[in-house]
Amino acid sequence: MSTITIARGGRQGSPTELRTGTFVGEVWGDPVLPATEGWLVNNVHFAPGGRTNWHTHGVGQVLIVTAGEGFVFDEHGNGGRIGVGDVVHIPGETQHWHGATSSAFMTHTAISVGGHDWGREVTAEEYRQAHDQEFGA
Incomplete structure (x- = not known):
C-alpha cells in the first residue's frame, strides 16, 4: 500500500x-522530497x-523559478533567460544545462522524473555565448 508524503x-x-x-x-541544494517512484524534487540556489x-533526465524535468534570474x-x-514565475519543461533525454546569470542569484524548484546522466x-x-545571446554582446 502506498502512502502520502508531506514535506x-x-x-x-x-x-x-x-x-x-x-x-x-x-x-546549493535543499532536498524537498526523498527520491521516490522515480521522482526527485530539490530547491536549488x-x-x-x-x-x-550538461545533463539529461530519463523522462524529463520541470523547473519553477522562485527567485532571481538565470538561463536554460x-x-x-534552444532556451533563454528565465526569471521569477517562469516554468520550464525539459523533455526526457534532452541534453541541457541551467544556472544563474552573471549578475544575479537564482533559485528554482527542480522536479526531475526518471534517472539522470551527468x-x-x-x-x-x-x-x-548564452549571456551574449540574451543580453547582447
Whole structure:
C-alpha cells in the first residue's frame, strides 16, 4: 500500500548541501522530497555564474523559478533567460544545462522524473555565448 508524503515547509529535513562535481561555481541544494517512484524534487540556489553541468533526465524535468534570474539551454541553443514565475519543461533525454546569470542569484524548484546522466562542465565560452545571446554582446 502506498502512502502520502508531506514535506513540511518544503523540505525533507536534510541540511542544505553544497553541490559539487556536477556543477560549476557555487550551487546549493535543499532536498524537498526523498527520491521516490522515480521522482526527485530539490530547491536549488545558484550564486551568480553558478550552473549545472550538461545533463539529461530519463523522462524529463520541470523547473519553477522562485527567485532571481538565470538561463536554460539545450545542446542546440534552444532556451533563454528565465526569471521569477517562469516554468520550464525539459523533455526526457534532452541534453541541457541551467544556472544563474552573471549578475544575479537564482533559485528554482527542480522536479526531475526518471534517472539522470551527468556530462561535462558548461565551459566559460558556452556560458558567455548564452549571456551574449540574451543580453547582447
